[in-house]
Amino acid sequence: MISPFCANSQPHTIEIRIVLVPILAVALINMQTGAHAQIAFSSDRGGDVDIYVMDEDGSNVIQLTNHPSSDVNPDWSPDGTQIAFETLRHERMKTDRNFEIYVMDADGGNPTRLTDDPLVDASPTWSPYGNRIAFASNRHGTGDIYVMNDDGGNLRRITHDDTNRSPYDWAPAWSPNGRLIAFESTRGGRGSDIWLMHSDGTNPIHLHKNGGHDTSPVWSPDGKQIAFASRGGKNFTWEIRRIDADGEGLKSLTSNLVNDNWPDWSPSGEQIAFSSDRDGNYEIYLINPDGEDLHNLTNHPAHDYTPSWFPATLAVTEREKLPTQWSAIKSKR
Secondary structure, eight states: OOOTTOOOOOOOHHHHHHHHHHHHHHHHHHHHHTOOOEEEEEEOTTSSOEEEEEETTSOSOEEOOOOSSOEEEEEEOTTSSEEEEEEOTTOSSTTTOOOEEEEEETTSOSOEEOOOOSSOEEEEEEOTTSSEEEEEEOTTSSBEEEEEETTSOSOEEOOOOOSSSSOBEEEEEEOTTSSEEEEEESTTSSSBEEEEEETTSOSOEEEEOOSSEEEEEEEOTTSSEEEEEEEOSSSOSOEEEEEETTSOOOEESOOSSSOEEEEEEOTTSSOEEEEEOTTSSOEEEEEOTTSOOOEESOOOSSOEEEEEEESOOOOOSOGGGHHHHHHHHHHTO
Protein backbone atom coordinates (compact mmCIF):
# COMPACT_ATOMS: atom_id res chain seq x y z
CA MET A 1 0.00 0.00 0.00
CA ILE A 2 1.14 3.52 -0.69
CA SER A 3 1.38 5.65 2.43
CA PRO A 4 -1.60 8.00 2.69
CA PHE A 5 0.95 10.77 3.15
CA CYS A 6 3.09 9.93 0.08
CA ALA A 7 1.60 10.02 -3.28
CA ASN A 8 13.91 -14.94 -2.56
CA SER A 9 13.75 -17.64 -3.68
CA GLN A 10 11.28 -20.25 -2.38
CA PRO A 11 12.00 -21.21 1.27
CA HIS A 12 13.60 -24.62 1.75
CA THR A 13 11.29 -27.49 2.68
CA ILE A 14 12.71 -27.74 6.17
CA GLU A 15 12.02 -24.02 6.77
CA ILE A 16 8.44 -24.43 5.61
CA ARG A 17 7.85 -27.31 7.98
CA ILE A 18 9.29 -25.43 10.92
CA VAL A 19 7.27 -22.26 10.30
CA LEU A 20 3.99 -23.90 9.34
CA VAL A 21 3.72 -25.80 12.63
CA PRO A 22 2.96 -22.69 14.76
CA ILE A 23 0.81 -21.19 12.01
CA LEU A 24 -1.36 -24.30 11.83
CA ALA A 25 -1.45 -24.50 15.61
CA VAL A 26 -2.78 -20.94 15.84
CA ALA A 27 -5.35 -21.71 13.16
CA LEU A 28 -6.56 -24.75 15.10
CA ILE A 29 -6.76 -22.75 18.33
CA ASN A 30 -8.83 -20.09 16.59
CA MET A 31 -11.20 -22.71 15.22
CA GLN A 32 -11.55 -24.44 18.58
CA THR A 33 -12.15 -21.27 20.59
CA GLY A 34 -14.45 -19.68 18.02
CA ALA A 35 -12.13 -16.70 17.63
CA HIS A 36 -13.22 -14.28 14.97
CA ALA A 37 -11.22 -12.17 12.58
CA GLN A 38 -9.92 -8.75 13.49
CA ILE A 39 -8.95 -5.74 11.40
CA ALA A 40 -6.00 -3.50 12.17
CA PHE A 41 -6.17 -0.01 10.68
CA SER A 42 -4.74 3.52 10.80
CA SER A 43 -6.73 6.39 12.30
CA ASP A 44 -6.33 9.94 13.56
CA ARG A 45 -9.27 9.59 15.95
CA GLY A 46 -6.89 10.13 18.88
CA GLY A 47 -5.45 13.32 17.40
CA ASP A 48 -2.30 11.75 15.96
CA VAL A 49 -2.28 8.98 13.36
CA ASP A 50 -1.95 5.65 15.18
CA ILE A 51 -2.65 1.94 14.71
CA TYR A 52 -5.93 0.53 16.02
CA VAL A 53 -7.58 -2.87 15.94
CA MET A 54 -11.27 -3.81 15.90
CA ASP A 55 -13.42 -6.88 15.52
CA GLU A 56 -14.52 -7.65 11.98
CA ASP A 57 -17.96 -6.16 12.68
CA GLY A 58 -16.41 -2.83 13.68
CA SER A 59 -16.85 -3.28 17.43
CA ASN A 60 -14.32 -3.41 20.27
CA VAL A 61 -11.93 -0.77 18.90
CA ILE A 62 -8.57 -0.75 20.71
CA GLN A 63 -5.73 1.72 20.21
CA LEU A 64 -2.37 -0.08 19.81
CA THR A 65 0.09 2.78 19.30
CA ASN A 66 0.15 6.20 20.91
CA HIS A 67 2.86 8.37 19.41
CA PRO A 68 2.88 12.06 18.42
CA SER A 69 4.16 11.09 14.97
CA SER A 70 2.35 9.00 12.36
CA ASP A 71 2.00 5.18 12.51
CA VAL A 72 0.30 3.76 9.40
CA ASN A 73 -0.10 0.73 7.12
CA PRO A 74 -0.34 -2.15 9.61
CA ASP A 75 0.17 -5.72 8.39
CA TRP A 76 -0.35 -8.80 10.59
CA SER A 77 2.21 -11.58 10.84
CA PRO A 78 0.67 -14.91 9.74
CA ASP A 79 0.60 -16.26 13.31
CA GLY A 80 -1.05 -13.09 14.63
CA THR A 81 1.62 -12.36 17.23
CA GLN A 82 3.08 -9.26 15.56
CA ILE A 83 2.10 -6.32 13.39
CA ALA A 84 4.47 -4.61 10.96
CA PHE A 85 3.85 -0.95 10.20
CA GLU A 86 5.51 2.18 8.86
CA THR A 87 6.13 5.21 11.00
CA LEU A 88 7.47 8.76 10.97
CA ARG A 89 8.57 8.66 14.60
CA HIS A 90 12.26 8.98 13.62
CA GLU A 91 12.04 11.75 11.05
CA ARG A 92 14.60 14.47 11.70
CA MET A 93 12.32 17.29 10.55
CA LYS A 94 8.58 17.45 10.01
CA THR A 95 9.23 17.86 6.28
CA ASP A 96 11.37 14.72 5.94
CA ARG A 97 8.50 12.22 5.66
CA ASN A 98 11.14 9.59 6.45
CA PHE A 99 9.01 6.49 7.00
CA GLU A 100 10.72 3.48 8.59
CA ILE A 101 9.50 -0.10 9.14
CA TYR A 102 8.72 -1.29 12.66
CA VAL A 103 7.18 -4.41 14.15
CA MET A 104 5.31 -4.62 17.43
CA ASP A 105 3.49 -7.25 19.42
CA ALA A 106 -0.18 -7.71 18.56
CA ASP A 107 -1.15 -5.80 21.71
CA GLY A 108 1.00 -2.82 20.70
CA GLY A 109 3.91 -3.66 22.99
CA ASN A 110 7.61 -4.01 22.23
CA PRO A 111 7.86 -1.75 19.14
CA THR A 112 11.08 -2.63 17.32
CA ARG A 113 12.71 -0.72 14.47
CA LEU A 114 13.70 -2.89 11.48
CA THR A 115 14.94 -0.32 8.94
CA ASP A 116 17.21 2.69 9.36
CA ASP A 117 17.71 4.80 6.25
CA PRO A 118 17.44 8.55 5.55
CA LEU A 119 14.93 7.87 2.76
CA VAL A 120 11.49 6.25 2.75
CA ASP A 121 10.90 2.61 3.78
CA ALA A 122 7.20 1.78 3.53
CA SER A 123 4.44 -0.69 2.62
CA PRO A 124 5.56 -3.67 4.75
CA THR A 125 4.01 -7.06 3.99
CA TRP A 126 4.76 -10.39 5.67
CA SER A 127 5.54 -13.54 3.73
CA PRO A 128 2.91 -16.26 4.34
CA TYR A 129 5.50 -18.22 6.35
CA GLY A 130 6.21 -15.32 8.68
CA ASN A 131 9.99 -15.36 8.27
CA ARG A 132 10.38 -12.46 5.81
CA ILE A 133 8.97 -8.99 5.21
CA ALA A 134 8.83 -7.28 1.82
CA PHE A 135 8.66 -3.50 1.63
CA ALA A 136 9.18 -0.59 -0.74
CA SER A 137 11.93 2.02 -0.52
CA ASN A 138 13.44 4.84 -2.53
CA ARG A 139 16.82 4.52 -0.79
CA HIS A 140 18.55 4.00 -4.16
CA GLY A 141 16.93 7.02 -5.76
CA THR A 142 13.90 5.26 -7.24
CA GLY A 143 11.14 3.13 -5.82
CA ASP A 144 12.14 -0.53 -5.46
CA ILE A 145 11.01 -3.65 -3.63
CA TYR A 146 13.19 -5.08 -0.87
CA VAL A 147 12.98 -8.22 1.24
CA MET A 148 14.41 -8.72 4.72
CA ASN A 149 14.18 -11.25 7.52
CA ASP A 150 11.54 -10.63 10.16
CA ASP A 151 14.26 -9.20 12.43
CA GLY A 152 15.49 -6.75 9.79
CA GLY A 153 18.51 -8.81 8.79
CA ASN A 154 19.53 -10.16 5.37
CA LEU A 155 18.21 -7.11 3.50
CA ARG A 156 18.06 -7.59 -0.29
CA ARG A 157 16.86 -5.37 -3.11
CA ILE A 158 14.86 -7.55 -5.53
CA THR A 159 13.77 -5.07 -8.24
CA HIS A 160 16.28 -3.32 -10.51
CA ASP A 161 14.36 -1.96 -13.45
CA ASP A 162 16.13 0.59 -15.68
CA THR A 163 13.72 0.61 -18.64
CA ASN A 164 12.07 3.83 -17.51
CA ARG A 165 13.73 7.19 -16.86
CA SER A 166 12.19 7.25 -13.43
CA PRO A 167 11.35 3.62 -12.59
CA TYR A 168 9.14 3.18 -9.58
CA ASP A 169 8.16 -0.14 -7.95
CA TRP A 170 5.98 0.00 -4.85
CA ALA A 171 3.28 -1.69 -2.75
CA PRO A 172 4.41 -5.35 -2.68
CA ALA A 173 1.98 -8.15 -1.79
CA TRP A 174 2.99 -11.79 -1.32
CA SER A 175 0.84 -14.51 -2.87
CA PRO A 176 -0.67 -17.01 -0.37
CA ASN A 177 1.79 -19.72 -1.42
CA GLY A 178 4.81 -17.40 -1.12
CA ARG A 179 5.95 -17.96 -4.70
CA LEU A 180 4.90 -14.62 -6.22
CA ILE A 181 4.83 -10.95 -5.32
CA ALA A 182 2.34 -8.54 -6.87
CA PHE A 183 3.40 -4.91 -6.95
CA GLU A 184 2.80 -1.50 -8.49
CA SER A 185 5.26 -0.38 -11.17
CA THR A 186 5.77 2.43 -13.69
CA ARG A 187 7.98 0.24 -15.87
CA GLY A 188 5.17 -0.07 -18.41
CA GLY A 189 5.95 3.47 -19.55
CA ARG A 190 2.78 5.37 -18.70
CA GLY A 191 1.19 5.67 -15.29
CA SER A 192 1.56 2.70 -12.95
CA ASP A 193 0.20 -0.82 -13.35
CA ILE A 194 0.04 -4.08 -11.41
CA TRP A 195 2.89 -6.48 -12.11
CA LEU A 196 3.78 -9.95 -10.83
CA MET A 197 7.21 -11.44 -10.21
CA HIS A 198 8.73 -14.44 -8.51
CA SER A 199 9.47 -13.76 -4.85
CA ASP A 200 13.19 -13.38 -5.63
CA GLY A 201 12.42 -10.57 -8.10
CA THR A 202 12.88 -12.60 -11.27
CA ASN A 203 10.50 -12.98 -14.25
CA PRO A 204 8.43 -9.78 -13.88
CA ILE A 205 5.13 -9.97 -15.76
CA HIS A 206 2.86 -7.06 -16.67
CA LEU A 207 -0.50 -8.22 -15.32
CA HIS A 208 -2.75 -5.33 -16.34
CA LYS A 209 -2.30 -2.24 -18.52
CA ASN A 210 -4.40 0.67 -17.33
CA GLY A 211 -2.90 3.92 -18.64
CA GLY A 212 -3.75 5.54 -15.32
CA HIS A 213 -2.54 4.44 -11.91
CA ASP A 214 -3.00 1.05 -10.23
CA THR A 215 -1.66 0.32 -6.75
CA SER A 216 -2.21 -1.53 -3.45
CA PRO A 217 -2.60 -5.08 -4.84
CA VAL A 218 -3.82 -7.76 -2.43
CA TRP A 219 -4.38 -11.47 -3.12
CA SER A 220 -7.54 -13.45 -2.46
CA PRO A 221 -6.97 -16.24 0.09
CA ASP A 222 -7.04 -18.91 -2.64
CA GLY A 223 -4.51 -17.01 -4.76
CA LYS A 224 -6.82 -16.87 -7.77
CA GLN A 225 -7.60 -13.12 -7.78
CA ILE A 226 -6.02 -9.80 -6.95
CA ALA A 227 -7.88 -6.73 -5.71
CA PHE A 228 -6.28 -3.32 -6.15
CA ALA A 229 -6.93 0.42 -6.22
CA SER A 230 -7.15 2.07 -9.62
CA ARG A 231 -7.38 5.64 -10.85
CA GLY A 232 -7.83 6.75 -14.43
CA GLY A 233 -11.43 6.03 -15.36
CA LYS A 234 -14.07 8.54 -16.37
CA ASN A 235 -14.20 9.99 -12.84
CA PHE A 236 -10.42 9.94 -12.29
CA THR A 237 -10.93 8.96 -8.67
CA TRP A 238 -9.51 5.95 -6.88
CA GLU A 239 -11.73 2.87 -7.23
CA ILE A 240 -11.51 -0.76 -6.13
CA ARG A 241 -11.09 -3.34 -8.88
CA ARG A 242 -10.24 -7.01 -9.01
CA ILE A 243 -8.62 -9.21 -11.63
CA ASP A 244 -7.84 -12.89 -12.03
CA ALA A 245 -4.24 -13.84 -11.30
CA ASP A 246 -3.78 -14.73 -14.97
CA GLY A 247 -4.72 -11.20 -16.07
CA GLU A 248 -8.29 -12.02 -17.13
CA GLY A 249 -11.67 -11.18 -15.58
CA LEU A 250 -11.13 -7.50 -14.75
CA LYS A 251 -14.07 -6.09 -12.76
CA SER A 252 -14.70 -2.72 -11.10
CA LEU A 253 -16.22 -3.08 -7.63
CA THR A 254 -16.78 0.63 -7.02
CA SER A 255 -17.42 3.54 -9.38
CA ASN A 256 -18.22 6.99 -8.03
CA LEU A 257 -16.92 10.54 -7.59
CA VAL A 258 -15.06 9.79 -4.35
CA ASN A 259 -11.86 7.91 -3.51
CA ASP A 260 -11.91 4.21 -2.64
CA ASN A 261 -8.48 2.84 -1.79
CA TRP A 262 -6.34 0.42 0.25
CA PRO A 263 -8.25 -2.87 -0.23
CA ASP A 264 -7.63 -6.01 1.83
CA TRP A 265 -9.29 -9.39 1.40
CA SER A 266 -10.99 -11.11 4.32
CA PRO A 267 -9.54 -14.49 5.42
CA SER A 268 -12.73 -16.21 4.22
CA GLY A 269 -12.48 -14.59 0.79
CA GLU A 270 -16.10 -13.45 1.09
CA GLN A 271 -15.45 -9.73 1.68
CA ILE A 272 -13.00 -6.98 0.82
CA ALA A 273 -12.27 -4.19 3.29
CA PHE A 274 -11.22 -0.83 1.89
CA SER A 275 -11.11 2.86 2.75
CA SER A 276 -13.41 5.48 1.24
CA ASP A 277 -14.03 9.20 1.73
CA ARG A 278 -17.60 8.98 0.39
CA ASP A 279 -18.97 10.22 3.72
CA GLY A 280 -16.72 13.28 3.82
CA ASN A 281 -13.92 11.56 5.73
CA TYR A 282 -12.14 8.25 5.27
CA GLU A 283 -14.03 5.28 6.70
CA ILE A 284 -13.46 1.55 6.40
CA TYR A 285 -16.08 -0.26 4.35
CA LEU A 286 -16.78 -3.87 3.47
CA ILE A 287 -17.91 -5.05 0.05
CA ASN A 288 -18.39 -8.46 -1.52
CA PRO A 289 -15.97 -9.49 -4.29
CA ASP A 290 -18.84 -9.11 -6.77
CA GLY A 291 -19.33 -5.46 -5.77
CA GLU A 292 -22.50 -6.07 -3.74
CA ASP A 293 -23.47 -5.55 -0.09
CA LEU A 294 -21.47 -2.39 0.64
CA HIS A 295 -21.56 -1.16 4.23
CA ASN A 296 -19.66 1.23 6.50
CA LEU A 297 -17.69 -0.56 9.21
CA THR A 298 -16.20 2.30 11.27
CA ASN A 299 -18.65 5.23 11.01
CA HIS A 300 -16.44 7.67 12.92
CA PRO A 301 -15.83 11.43 12.36
CA ALA A 302 -12.06 10.86 12.17
CA HIS A 303 -10.16 9.34 9.24
CA ASP A 304 -9.88 5.53 9.25
CA TYR A 305 -7.87 3.82 6.50
CA THR A 306 -5.37 1.07 5.48
CA PRO A 307 -7.29 -1.94 6.88
CA SER A 308 -5.46 -5.25 7.45
CA TRP A 309 -7.28 -8.49 8.31
CA PHE A 310 -6.25 -11.22 10.75
CA PRO A 311 -6.24 -14.24 10.67
CA ALA A 312 -3.76 -13.86 7.84
CA THR A 313 -4.34 -16.16 4.90
CA LEU A 314 -2.57 -19.50 5.02
CA ALA A 315 -0.74 -20.88 1.99
CA VAL A 316 -3.65 -22.62 0.30
CA THR A 317 -2.63 -22.32 -3.34
CA GLU A 318 -1.13 -25.52 -4.70
CA ARG A 319 2.55 -25.01 -5.48
CA GLU A 320 2.63 -27.36 -8.43
CA LYS A 321 0.10 -25.21 -10.26
CA LEU A 322 2.46 -22.22 -10.45
CA PRO A 323 4.33 -23.21 -13.67
CA THR A 324 1.06 -23.76 -15.54
CA GLN A 325 -0.46 -20.51 -14.29
CA TRP A 326 2.75 -18.58 -14.94
CA SER A 327 2.93 -19.89 -18.49
CA ALA A 328 -0.67 -18.83 -19.09
CA ILE A 329 0.09 -15.30 -17.86
CA LYS A 330 3.23 -15.01 -20.01
CA SER A 331 1.44 -16.27 -23.12
CA LYS A 332 -1.09 -13.42 -22.85
CA ARG A 333 1.59 -10.70 -22.70
